[in-house]
């Protein structure tokens with residue numbers, strides 16, 4: 458008990474009080490240094506695993522495994538700036554990168570921090586290379602984007618040609634320019650550089666709005682082959698160029714199922730107008746990481762699927778960006794693509810293992826190779842070499858086209874091939890499908906591949922059915938389903 462008048466402390470409380478005093482003694486300097494070094498503390502907790510405790514970009518989660526690699530802040534070179542090439546970024550630039558992240562990379566957008574916390578991290582990041590930040594930054598004025606017009610787009614296209622953007626980004630803007638094909642096309646950090654596929658707006662590291670693009674072409678990305686065009690073109694010209702770049706972008710449509718329309722006859726060529734009119738499903742791709750040899754940094758990041766069917770046949774068309782074509786005659790494997798279906802579709806959620814199936818759930822594979830431009834049918838029940846067999850009877854027809862960094866591969870097959878090792882397509886049924894792509898330039902073949910997860914195709918029944926055979930999946934997002942079907946689906950689920 459504490460006797461206030463006499464300030465006598467009984468034994469039991471001495472311990473308590475001493476403890477509190479000690480705690481305060483330990484805490485006081487700790488708190489103040491924590492306040493001082495909150496930027497470091499936050500950085501060490503949230504950024505260092507990628508950017509490194511020393512700011513060298515070599516955190517344990519960075520590795521040789523990610524491309525692009527986390528910025529090495531100790532290099533003092535920054536890609537994302539509102540300052541001329543070679544100059545330091547403004548604090549706002551570092552804040553923008555932190556807040557918005559860099560799409561298509563492992564750098565996430567950070568929303569969990571207060572503005573003060575971000576500012577303190579920025580101050581800390583700047584200490585990794587102080588020389589860069591000795592002088593104040595002189596940002597260029599962004600001004601305001603002019604409204605887009607046909608004349609502006611025409612002017613933008615002219616500048617795209619004149620400035621030779623196509624040498625790297627290609628005529629179609631898919632990043633297929635031959636400069637980017639060379640193995641020695643590198644960033645200052647020694648990593649392989651790839652010209653951006655400008656059609657894939659969702660992957661622009663620096664943002665894909667016309668303002669973002671204006672900032673990029675004005676500043677350039679220091680440390681990469683993407684130069685600054687600030688002095689070669691006026692603001693007005695760079696705005697029209699930026700508008701032209703946005704006109705190359707296509708809409709990404711993600712979901713979990715593609716609804717397949719019925720037509721009189723499935724078109725036999727890849728450039729039939731019916732394909733362009735057909736809806737598509739975009740499938741994000743990632744490297745195969747489960748089995749050796751793994752693929753950590755795939756270059757094919759998206760595959761687009763369209764499909765149509767007739768009374769007798771189904772056609773599935775896969776398209777993707779491949780910046781450099783490989784036919785297997787250049788010492789590298791041939792480009793290829795493979796569709797995967799379960800041999801038997803279960804009525805429940807059960808699906809084969811996502812990569813080449815498993816013992817109890819064999820898969821039916823449709824495999825096309827650029828080297829001989831033919832497609833074959835295979836079956837697999839696992840990842841070992843012996844688990845994969847080529848079918849003797851081939852019911853597959855394929856057509857393919859490569860132009861301007863873009864593959865289109867069309868597979869056609871009877872809805873029911875009469876072969877028990879083949880998938881059979883029944884309208885109204887959700888049929889699992891996944892895609893594996895092989896980029897020869899990335900030495901992809903066999904197990905080293907780029908893969909999607911499982912998706913579904915559903916052949917729209919010609920006359921509305923009462924009940925769809927719906928896999929028990931919450932939140933199945935449908936691409937291309939007519940209103941009638943969506944309503945029916947809701948009724949079916951509800």
Ligand code: HEC
Pocket residue numbers: 500503504505506507508518523525526527528534535536537538546550551552554555559562563564565567578662
């Ligand atoms: C999971 C990995 C990862 C984490 C965690 C991470 N980053 Fe990054 N960061 C990256 C990568 C990769 C890049 C490079 C993107 C590029 O080059 O296009 C990057 C780029 C940046 C840039 C752009 C620099 C430039 O060149 O202009 C800034 C700024 C940045 N990060 C700040 C942060 C901060 C602050 C944190 C912690 C709050 C953080 N990052 C956490 C991976 C990460």
Ligand code: HEC
Pocket residue numbers: 525616617620621622623624625626636650651652653660661662663664670673674678681682683684686698702
């Ligand atoms: C010498 C090759 C080269 C030329 C020429 C070139 N670029 Fe680039 N560009 C690149 C590379 C490489 C990147 C990717 C940089 C990175 O993030 O690593 C890039 C990135 C970009 C981006 C940024 C996309 C993003 O991720 O935010 C835009 C926009 C762009 N370029 C537009 C242009 C335009 C417009 C021109 C012509 C005025 C042009 N580029 C000329 C190589 C080039």
